[in-house]
Amino acid sequence: MKAIVFDLDGTLIDSAPDLHLAANLVLRDEGLPEITFAQARSFIGKGAGVLISRVMDTVGLGDDPAEHARLLAKFMTHYEGEPAHTLVYPGVMDALARLEAMSCSMGLCTNKPEEPTRIALRHFGFDRFLSKVASADTLPQRKPDPAPLLHVMRDLGADSALYVGDSEVDAETAERAGVPFALYTEGYRKTPVSEMYHSYAFDHFDALPDLVARHFSEIRA
Template sequence: MKAVIFDLDGTLIDSAPDLHIAANGMLRDEGLPKITFEQTRSFIGKGVGVLVSQVMQAVGAGNDPEEHARLLGRFMDRYEGEPKNTVFYPGVVDALARLEAMGCTLALCTNKPEEPTRIALRHFDLDRYMKVVASGDTLPVKKPDPAPLLHVMRELGTDGALYIGDSEVDAQTAQAAAVPFVLYTEGYRKSPDEQLPHAHAFDHWDKLPDIVAAHFAPSEA
């Protein structure tokens, strides 16, 4: 099986605008100061619970667990609708179609909560590509714990895959799962790409199918 597993936010789609709007809407409702777009972008990757914690810290709202739970609920009320400002990264749709035509089995492993993941997959017609989906609440743990990625592989029935992601969290997840990592360099990473362990890197989705073909070629010889 030529299994290719993807992260979602910062990899297939740029969801930072909608996350920024939801965060600032939550803060406005609470009479708290806004955060910048760059702050929001830097908070993405470890799930919305961590994002809300970092938003709270950024505006001096403390870290009380009950307050966090309340604000997380307010955030999700704003974020769970149809994505209005989220877009594909250039070339994603064509790349997925090419990978499918190459006989690849595609799946998703994201820290995004299940409901927004489901909505995004339906909205962007990605659910027709993804044979297995693990979201941020599929298991008790999230990335960078390797369990979600290994869960996807088990569900696919494979012990080998490529993992495509954009961030430190994705690189750590792949490394912990002993899965080759392909870094999309135009996403949400905070570190230089050379500091993230990866087997391959690409800056435009047009390049990914050739990387995948080269990776799986030896097994086909």
């Protein structure tokens, strides 16, 4: 079976504009200084809870658990709607269609909460292609723990898979799971490509189907 599992934010979609807006709406409500787009982008990858922790630290709120829970709830009320400013990366939809035509089974492994994940999959039409999903709420563990990735692979009925992601979190997840990793270099990573675990690297989704074909042909050889 040719199984491929994708990350979502920074891999299939650029959600940083909507995450930035939601965080700043919370800060405005609280009468606090807003964060920059670059800061918001750098906070993405380990889920909404970590993002809010980083926002709180940036604006000097400390790490009080009750305050974190309150601000996270406010953040989710702003973020759990249709994505207004999020964009699909160039070539993604064509690549997914080509992979489907190649009889690839595809799933999703993300640290995004379940509701915005579900909304994004429907909004952008990814639910047609990605049959199995692990979000931040599917298991007690979250990436970079390998459990969510292995969970999706099991749901796909795959003993092995190629994981496609963009970040240090994704690379660590794949490495800990013992899964080959295809790094999309135009996402949210902060580390040089040469210093990250990966089997392949690509900068446009037009390249992914051929990369996948090469990967699975080498496995069969």
